[in-house]
Amino acid sequence: MAQAWRRLFVVGALIGLSVTDAWAQPPAAPPTFTRDVAPILQAKCESCHRANSIAPMSLVTFEETRPWARSIRARVAARQMPPWHIDKTVGIQRFANDRSLADREIDTIVNWVNAGAPRGNLKDMPPRLQWPEQPAWNYAAVFGEPDLVVKSPAYTQKAAAQDAWYKPVVPTGLTEARWVRAIEIRPSTVKGRRITHHALARLRQDEPKEQASNDEDEDAGPGLFMEWAVGKQGEVMRPDSGKLMLPGSQIVFDIHYHAVGEDITDSIELAIYFYPKGQEPKHRQVLGLFHAINGGSRGLDIPPNSVTTHQGVFVMKRAGRIENFQPHMHLRGRGMMMEAILPTGATEVLSLVSNYQFNWHNNYVYADEVAPLLPKGTVLRFTSWHDNTKENPDNPDPTQWVGWGDRTVDEMAHAWVNITYLTDEELKEEQEKRKAVTSTAVQPQ
Numbered sequence: 001m002a003q004a005w006r007r008l009f010v011v012g013a014l015i016g017l018s019v020t021d022a023w024a025q026p027p028a029a030p031p032t033f034t035r036d037v038a039p040i041l042q043a044k045c046e047s048c049h050r051a052n053s054i055a056p057m058s059l060v061t062f063e064e065t066r067p068w069a070r071s072i073r074a075r076v077a078a079r080q081m082p083p084w085h086i087d088k089t090v091g092i093q094r095f096a097n098d099r100s101l102a103d104r105e106i107d108t109i110v111n112w113v114n115a116g117a118p119r120g121n122l123k124d125m126p127p128r129l130q131w132p133e134q135p136a137w138n139y140a141a142v143f144g145e146p147d148l149v150v151k152s153p154a155y156t157q158k159a160a161a162q163d164a165w166y167k168p169v170v171p172t173g174l175t176e177a178r179w180v181r182a183i184e185i186r187p188s189t190v191k192g193r194r195i196t197h198h199a200l201a202r203l204r205q206d207e208p209k210e211q212a213s214n215d216e217d218e219d220a221g222p223g224l225f226m227e228w229a230v231g232k233q234g235e236v237m238r239p240d241s242g243k244l245m246l247p248g249s250q251i252v253f254d255i256h257y258h259a260v261g262e263d264i265t266d267s268i269e270l271a272i273y274f275y276p277k278g279q280e281p282k283h284r285q286v287l288g289l290f291h292a293i294n295g296g297s298r299g300l301d302i303p304p305n306s307v308t309t310h311q312g313v314f315v316m317k318r319a320g321r322i323e324n325f326q327p328h329m330h331l332r333g334r335g336m337m338m339e340a341i342l343p344t345g346a347t348e349v350l351s352l353v354s355n356y357q358f359n360w361h362n363n364y365v366y367a368d369e370v371a372p373l374l375p376k377g378t379v380l381r382f383t384s385w386h387d388n389t390k391e392n393p394d395n396p397d398p399t400q401w402v403g404w405g406d407r408t409v410d411e412m413a414h415a416w417v418n419i420t421y422l423t424d425e426e427l428k429e430e431q432e433k434r435k436a437v438t439s440t441a442v443q444p445q
């Protein structure tokens with residue numbers, strides 16, 4: 001309805017008619033904090049913007065939020081907050097963990113700020129959300145407390161020190177094979193988050209290797225187990241799929257610490273939730289690192305004052321379901337795309353992040369009904385763009401040549417992607433199941 005009115009006004013303006021009062025809609029009351037804005041902040045912001053969480057300020061009460069109104073308008077309108085930087089115009093658009101704002105939520109926030117950020121009637125304020133005391137595990141509410149927690153030894157990052165890469169190996173203590181249905185990983189303290197640039201956890205265990213990605217260093221076997229960076233905390237496996245841990249397995253941590261002007265001691269905690277015995281899943285998920293660079297890490301070549309494009313490919317030797325897309329780049333990273341080239345020659349964009357923000361490592365997890373089902377022989381093609389010009393506000397020095405490396409001032413370009421491998425028959429079954437669902441379901445708008 002509102003749309004139709006807007007169109008009338010536009011048409012009126014175009015053909016030079018003046019819009020009469022009779023046509024005009026009654027002016028809508030401006031949004032208020034208590035009635036319109038607080039529910040959005042509770043649903044989309046408080047998980048990070050509350051006391052003792054990861055964001056710099058709390059957005060729980062009107063008094064806390066009001067001073068940030070202009071900054072909130074800017075970040076929300078630019079779709080930088082909440083951190084969700086997938087391109088909304090191309091590729092798959094349904095995700096299991098979408099935390100972005102709907103257009104109308106953005107309008108509400110922007111109109112509220114434009115109207116002077118009024119508080120509104122106190123009676124409209126929704127009840128305060130109850131957040132668990134830190135530190136609590138997120139998935140404990142779903143699965144109960146984790147079955148196993150593996151901790152890296154405590155490490156102290158000095159106030160002023162070079163970046164450090166800490167790689168302790170910790171036994172899991174498992175004496176029998178178990179299937180994993182969810183994993184969480186985090187620095188053990190709020191302060192620890194500040195020094196932790198990222199943390200990887202590899203699973204080391206005795207089994208035959210298989211090349212599961214285009215990473216030259218990776219002969220995967222179990223593949224990478226879990227990866228942590230700001231914006232990501234854990235993952236839940238899709239129904240009937242999991243990761244297999246064998247007796248005697250070890251976790252090989254790979255933690256990147258950086259100094260923040262204060263001595264901070266922390267350790268990384270990895271929480272593992274098993275499938276109950278007797279409920280083992282049918283499919284195994286493998287997390288791989290896929291370079292968006294031809295020739296792997298050595299192929300990255302970013303001359304001074306330039307915008308570059310690199311590409312990497314991976315041929316799927318078995319059919320599979322692509323579970324997620326998680327691009328990883330540093331300060332010059334501008335965007336990354338994942339495409340599937342099917343054996344028919346047809347090419348499909350699966351996902352594009354066109355507004356990459358280097359301090360957000362979002363993991364875009366596809367919703368069940370759209371996670372791509374791809375036949376054997378599909379080529380996964382990854383394209384990355386870096387901006388090493390002065391137009392990039394995060395660029396520390398556009399006169400430097402930049403290549404691949406671990407430091408934040410070096411670059412990378414890869415995606416972390418979980419693939420659940422399927423036999424050709426299983427792929428067909430999954431495709432049939434999906435067809436049945438989409439033909440009976442109400443068509444999405």
Ligand code: HEC
Nearest residue numbers: 044045047048049054055056071072075076081082083231
């Ligand atoms: C996943 C966690 C997370 C969510 C969800 C989130 N934020 Fe943030 N926000 C952060 C962090 C961390 C920062 C500081 C780093 C940065 O700016 O990226 C931040 C920064 C900001 C800033 C800039 C503050 C400044 O210094 O100027 C604003 C404004 C903001 N957030 C608003 C919001 C709003 C509004 C929402 C919800 C609609 C939201 N954020 C959702 C984590 C989050």
